Amino acid sequence: MNAPQTGRLAATFARLQASGRKGLIPYLTAGDPTPAATVPIMHALVTAGADVLEFGVPFSDPMADGPVIQRACERALSHHTGLWDVLDMVAEFRRTDTTTPIVLMGYLNPVVICGVEAFAQRAAQAGVDGVLSVDLAVEEAADFVSTFRTAGLDSVFLLAPTSADARVTAVNEYAGGFLYYVSLKGVTGAATIDLDDVEKHVGRIRARTKLPIAVGFGIRDARSAAAVARVADAVVVGSALVAEIEAHRDDVAGLPSRLAAKLAPMRAALDSLK
Amino acid sequence: MTDFAVPDAGGHFGAYGGRFVAETLIEPLRQLEDAYARLKDDSAFKAELERDLHDYVGRPSPLYFAERLTKAWGGARIYLKREDLNHTGAHKINNTVGQALLARALGKTRIIAETGAGQHGVATATVAARLGLKCVVYMGSEDVARQSPNVYRMKLLGAEVRPVDSGSRTLKDALNEALRDWVTNVDDTYYLIGTVAGPHPYPMIVRDFNAVVGREVLQQAQAAFGRLPDALVACVGGGSNAMGLFHAFLPHEDVALYGVEAGGEGLASGHHAARLSGPGRPGVLHGNRTYVLADDNGQILGTHSISAGLDYPGVGPEHAWLKDIGRAHYVAITDNEALAAFHELSLVEGIIPALESSHAVAYAKKLAPQLGLDKNIVVNLSGRGDKDIFAIAEREGVKL
DSSP states (O other): OOOOSOHHHHHHHHHHHHHTOOEEEEEEETTSSOHHHHHHHHHHHHHTTOSSEEEEOOOSOOTTSOHHHHHHHHHHHHTTOOHHHHHHHHHHHHTTOSSSOEEEEEOHHHHHHHOHHHHHHHHHHHTOOEEEETTOOGGGOHHHHHHHHHHTOEEOEEEOTTOOHHHHHHHHHHOOSOEEEEOSSSSTTOSOOOHHHHHHHHHHHHTTOSSOEEEESSOOSHHHHHHHHTTSSEEEEOHHHHHHHHHTTTOGGGHHHHHHHHHHHHHHHHHTTO | OOOOOOOOTTOEETTEEOOOOOGGGHHHHHHHHHHHHHHTTOHHHHHHHHHIIIIIIOOSOOEEEOHHHHHHHTSSEEEEEEGGGSGGGBTHHHHHHHHHHHHHHTTOOEEEEEESSSHHHHHHHHHHHHHTOEEEEEEEHHHHHHTHHHHHHHHHTTOEEEEEOSTTSSHHHHHHHHHHHHHHSTTTEEEOOOSSOSSTTHHHHHHHHHTHHHHHHHHHHHHHHSSOOSEEEEEOSSSHHHHHHHGGGTTOTTSEEEEEEEEETOGGGTOSBOSTTTTOEEEEETTEEEEEOBOTTOOBOOOOOSSGGGOOSOOOHHHHHHHHTTSEEEEEEEHHHHHHHHHHHHHHHSOOBOHHHHHHHHHHHHHHHHHOTTOEEEEEEOBBSGGGHHHHHHHTTOOO
């Protein structure tokens, strides 16, 4: 079921591996704090060292997210940022950046209501590379993954500390691009991280997949990013960046440089691991 | 003939149901599924559940012939299934008693729940108190305001009530918050869902524990009028009291099933919770595929109902399936119609119904003359109205 390992995600991880570098994957919610602010922030994150962008699709009921990302969704939705608007932002980003992979992260309901096939085709046209549906468990995934694959989109899946070995194998059957290990039980933006535990589980996953493994949830600064990157192929940083957007939401013009300043030390810390 | 032995192993009711959750919740759901599969036919478990339902809940609840109401409406005979007489005043306790036994079997020490009207919160706090388990109930802050007697009741029972200020501050947001709590505290915490929604196996478990209602009605109808009822009527928020009443009757296809949704201020107003009888469409919410009220971008819409318990944008997946196959019919009753039924039942039969159940009563009033004199309608009187009297007094400008 795996998508062919071609395209921007595969190329990016191959390049990272060849150069012995670790991937840095920032998350931001599309349309937060305003739709006009988003594309400049995306470019700034790439300039500051992002290898892949995780691009959140706002949803009214983000059940697996903590208060920080929930509020980001509310800010985006106050400007009515819908799924098609999100794809328009991707297309605009692609006008000047044709290489940085973009993974949409969100919940299924907008995709189902807008139409899975229509979404997949328009997402691929806009320049999306992968789709991570937070509430798409592997048991329900077959039809979605096959539609996404036909359109040329990778399906990125979450794995948790509680994912049993057989489940890791099952998820790997459907997954493309990379596997995303969520290092904490809990919602996004929660507490601290147990590195020994992460290492144990990432090792367990690695034994069952050829895909790169990104680790997220609980990474907030250069130190935690570097620590996690020792055992992962890439790290995802989300709530820490979104909290920065929230704190400076009234200074939209200044957000790209603020976000870049937040991400750059993480890039430096990852590169110092070489 | 339709096979009513649903759901399948994956929790599907036709195209609906299933398990649409973040990966972190898969393992606890699997554990719950295993525990339930192991215990549901276990004779000791069944005996304990039966004892609790009899001695603690007060089952069986009566099937009451509402003679004066029948006369007043001039149509089919109206029978009321008196779930309002259960301990804690609603059908909700049938499910919480059962799930509390599951929580204990799984070794959990903390129970969390979401609640709309507060009936499920009270029923959860009640069983938690009885088993000595810590209890946290999430409740939208708007519902906290309009259901204050139940909030106080939960506190008296030792539960902590956490108001939820996000989104529309109603049941759906309480459910989001409970899911977040569960994913964070999954090791020691049991999530006691109060309706036939959520991810598999909850829609099945909650239905099964409420199905005692319909099983009793099957027997009571024989005793009361010597045959099956012609129609069953129940309100549908998430849909647990309706599934409880309907379940045993699904194969009896001559028995018409009516689920009554909140028509709020009328379907044209946009302020309602008519998922199956209005503009709802198939989507994914709170772990299952079902009909939802959503805009064209797939954002979940705010709902409105005079009754907090019906104020929910999704609906149990089995109802979605029953609608599609035509086995059950779904209709809407407005706030004003429900309120009129609330008063009429109070005055004519001396029974003050919950506002949720008043929707079912109001629809039975429309149905009775259509069916005719020689027919029998069973209405699920799912809860009593004590919790609603303050909000109604305020709405009607009465100072208490």
